[in-house]
Amino acid sequence: MSNHSPVAIAPSIQDVHTAYLEELGPRERAALMSWAGFTGTFATVRVITYSIREGKGPFRNLSVGNAHLHHYMWGIGLLTGVGAVAVHGPDGTRRHPGVALSYGVGLALIVDEFALLLDLKDVYWSRQGRLSLDLGIGLVSLGGTAFAALPMLQRLARSRRSRTALRSGLNGSPRKS
Template identity: 75%
Template sequence: MRSHAPVPVPPGVEAVHKAYLEELGPKERAALLSWTGFTTTFAAVRGITYSIRDNKGPFRNLSVGGAHLHHYMWGIALLSGVGAVAVHGQETHRRHPAVALSYGVALALIVDEFALLLDLEDVYWAKQGRVSVDLGVGLVAVGGTVFAALPMLQRLLRRPAAH
């Protein structure tokens, strides 16, 4: 008779939350939230932008008075808000998880359209240039998120397998 190795079970929400709180200090949690916000926003914005460009899905460009509102504008506005909290906010507000998350979201909105900020409109949508930028930033984003979560992930991987 063969003995079967236990099938690994992914950690539950409680185990992940406990590892998050116990393995990461406040600065590490802020870094993880920033990277997670950046990565998630960058991926979502790329998907939405490609769907708009291909005229698929529910999303459309937003314009006011004939002028297109690029999403880097929303990123700059959000980053300004984060900066205001960092400079003028009370310590409890500066350390709030929403500030770290908002920082990552704002940077993704700006970085995604960085070529437009440099007035490189012709290369922004050139297939080879756009794909390489998407992959490069995407890999950096995922790598940074994983790196920031490493202590937590190591703990979750060390936990005994459920039977």
């Protein structure tokens, strides 16, 4: 049995929170929250939309009378609210993480149905057109989120390397797998 303590694979929530606060300024936090909101919403909406299309799961289309309510409508409403806060709100409110997150969420709801807004219905649901849009937007959103989080991720990586080196040094020999 080894006396070595296990090396944490993932950082703790406290480590992530500390890196978020210490490595990112207000503008960088807003960018990260916007990208995270966009990425999470886009992924969630894709899963829900495909499940509705396949008739699986608890989700169904939302309609009023015979009119289907597309989710871009909710995105437009959300961005309208964010715009009102940006134009009329005090600095503390405009820089609130919830505003940045709401912006990303609203934008994802609109972008996901952009082909419908352009009246490209056949492209939107054709297999190749939809897969192309999903992959393209998904990769851009993941890249943007990672780029916005880069200072924070670099700090977490440095902390992990430091903990690993410290554990190896305390035990007198390199850690064996």
